[in-house]
Amino acid sequence: MSTDKKVRVRFAPSPTGGLHLGGVRTVLYNYLFARQHGGDFILRIEDTDQTRFVPGAEEYIFQCLAWAGLEPDESVKQGGDYGPYRQSERKELYRAYAEQLVEKGQAYYAFDTPEELEQMRQDFKTEQNPSPQYDYQVRNKMRNSLTLSKEETDRLLKENTRHVIRIKMPENESIGFTDMIRGAVSFNTSLVDDKVLLKADGMPTYHLAVVVDDYLMKISHAFRGEEWLPSAPVHILLWKYLFGLENMPQWAHFPLILGPSGKLSKRDGAKYGFPVFAMNWTDPKTGELTEGFKEKGFLPEAFINLLAVLGWNDGTEQELFSLDELISRFSIDRVHSSGAKFDYEKAKWYNHEWIKKLAPEELTARVKDVLAARGLVVSDDPLLLKVVQLVKDRASLLTDFYDQTAYFFKTPENMDLAAIQPKWNEVKQLFFAEVIRNYELTGDWKAETLENNFKEIAAANQLKPGEVMLPLRIMLVGGKFGPHVFDIAEILGKAETIKRIQHTLGLLG
RNA sequence: GCCGCGUUGGUCAAGGGGUUAAGACGCAUCCCUUUCACGGAUGAAUCACGGGUUCGAUUCCCGUACGCGGUACCA
Incomplete structure (x- = not known):
């Protein structure tokens, strides 16, 4: 693994919905690392699953990053020398890599239909093994270029039979790597299934795309959520086969952010009354609105701050950090390896602190927008400034300013x-x-x-x-x-x- | 089930062989305040369990339990 090359990191979201707390934190850690090392922060859109395309989701991600002040150096928007930055537009490039693997015997064509796969799972399902994998044992019982004759395979291919390319996981080998946060991690290859690399529609799966693109985009450090750890051996193997382990980025798997009862979901938000997404997200299909931190009244400064310290601290007692301070203090080896439960009360405390910390004029400008959004248009800026200064100890969310200031500008509606x-x-x-x-x-x-x-x-x-x-x-x-x-x-x-x-x-x- | 990763108060966490085991949020009490807050003070509350190693384990090792993640032609 090289350590001397230029730092280039990436955030690679799939544009399928709202941008989650954990996603923003991943962006933040990437961003901090890049800035600290004078490197580049790339935003790559992982839209290889056409069935999950959601209109507006990509634009929404950009808006969230703009609000948070974490804008990429290279992306669909910014451009850059390593485009396209949307995987769907890179489609043609992946197949050759997959076929190269087939030629070397490290991958194979598989012709099994979804129904056949379902049948396999039914057939091999036992109490001990409730979810059978397409692994080194079952691949011998399926329809693929390993079990079929060369002629049969060629014929199927020539007839454009729908097929995928799967990686051929070695039997009983140990694959390990050093995670920047967790240290040595290793897996037995027999326990990992033959992941699909190239789908029947010609699109790569995440597994293939992530290593090909990380290589092509010269990514030096690959950071992602802990949920990816189990598939790391596939990626490591792909690096070894395709580009050489010495060119592989250094990996770090960030801990998950948990909700009050396990994994944090937007349902938790609805249930416990706190936001989960960075900004308001309306599902274009259902029209369902999920509230965001921005609209809830959070300052981006506070949002960044609270996210930064959810899983990381600098070892001192300092809790309030500006983006610039974070850039100089952040370090991957002080990122925790265990998940952290999100505490909304503390989140509000951070926001309150930032309301007090922000320059009065700056605060006032933002309050003005919030008031306007609620239909209270204030034109006297000096007066608003005075009022905001007077009441800011009483507001922990920007939206609290409405109740705290409205009576200065109009007769109270409700008299107690x-x-x-x-x-x-x-x-x-x-x-x-x-x-x-x-x-x-x-x-x-x-x-x-x-x-x-x-x-x-x-x-x-x-x-x-x-x-x-x-x-x-x-x-x-x-x-x-x-x-x-x-x-x-x-x-x-x-x-x-x-x-x-x-x-x-x-x-x- | 299997695989992986975790486990310091309710939550975020510092610490790391010998400590009265920091700090913050929240909570409680008091002070300030003729409102509500801010602020200040005080308090309750923690090393999951069992074995080792050691003169000595919260800290190192091994188990167990528990939690989370993964187990898709989703990312």
């Missing part, structure tokens, strides 16, 4: 009158009437003045400030939340403050 009604009385009614008269005459409309006047009037009416502060808050805010009530009044201004008090008085009266 129940919070004041039980203890409401004539004295308080008169008190607020006096407050209105006083505020109308107040020239210095500052929080401190308003508070002092308010308290003086309360004292004169034998009211404790605490008895009337909450009612005032409800009048201005609509509910029991928000920053210091007189700060709110100051920002609302004289006319609006008085108007809201009056309005509520009317409701209570």
